[in-house]
Amino acid sequence: MPNDRMSGRPGPTLRSQILLYGLLGGGLIALLRLIEYRWLVLDHSIEIYGGLIAALFAGLGVWLGLRLTRPRETVVVREVVVEGGAAFVRNDAEVEAMGLTPRELEMLELVAVGLSNREIAARAFVSENTVKTHLSRVFDKLGASRRTQAVQRARQLRLIA
């Protein structure tokens, strides 16, 4: 099951921040004018004035931009697959190596689900004797002498589920 998390913080609303900065800006301008009338009666006061405002608001803008964006900077998508279906995949290479024919593998599978030779014969539409010969060959190829042993071997080699 995927698990997503996104960081977010409460803090002041956007509306109140705009209001605050507006007032701050107004106050700043008034302050600057006052300063100018006091002791900034220079020729190029206009450049200094503009430069100050520019620098201040640029910094403010950067800070504001950062602050507004920050909550989005850690979008973490964590995807964890827990014990999926893990569908069985037959190890065909091993089947080949063991020299098992399709029919033999089929019989082996039926043995694995706990059927008797008689039941297997019925399900595969062949005689019980045929099942026995097939299984004999299977046991021989897998090096098993009992059906439970054959099933165990086949499972280890991923021949059957």
Place this chain on the structure above:
Amino acid sequence: MPNDRMSGRPGPTLRSQILLYGLLGGGLIALLRLIEYRWLVLDHSIEIYGGLIAALFAGLGVWLGLRLTRPRETVVVREVVVEGGAAFVRNDAEVEAMGLTPRELEMLELVAVGLSNREIAARAFVSENTVKTHLSRVFDKLGASRRTQAVQRARQLRLIA
């Protein structure tokens, strides 16, 4: 295996951007002065002037801040667990429900690995007859009539690996 990706883009260097914005600011101030000398000979031109600069640089700052931060805004951590060992855990509740005794479960496990009654007897230091009685009870409790069937049932109920 975890797989991390972080978006990044080439673009202009920070140094060249600062230079660019500095020149832009200088040019802007010159432009504003020119405009003022042409037709902005008002009483409150100083407020308009400052406001314009403030607004422009604030916007510039916001844009700059956003631009600098943007590359970090998509940090995606994708963690995928690929069907690990998935160690076997016995379903003890089911064992209880089946009424299997420890000894019976032990015998069942030995059957599952393909051993004959004789081999099981040797491994558990009991007589073959004992193994048979234990297994008889197991088959009875699991509703099985053959050892392969019992193994299959036990596997489904997660009584054995």
Place this chain on the structure above:
DNA sequence: CCCGAAATCATCCCTTCGGGTGACGCGCGG
């Protein structure tokens, strides 16, 4: 102290399984 669950072993009987051997038909490739 007795009961009952669990573990142990045994004996009888029948079924199932596994090994060995032989045989027949079919299709494919040398």
Place this chain on the structure above:
DNA sequence: CCGCGCGTCACCCGAAGGGATGATTTCGGG
């Protein structure tokens, strides 16, 4: 055409497995 692998079936025999029943011991709880 012949050989070979595959699938099919049959018979025999001994070993293994499974069902039923009974007996003994040990241990823990009522």
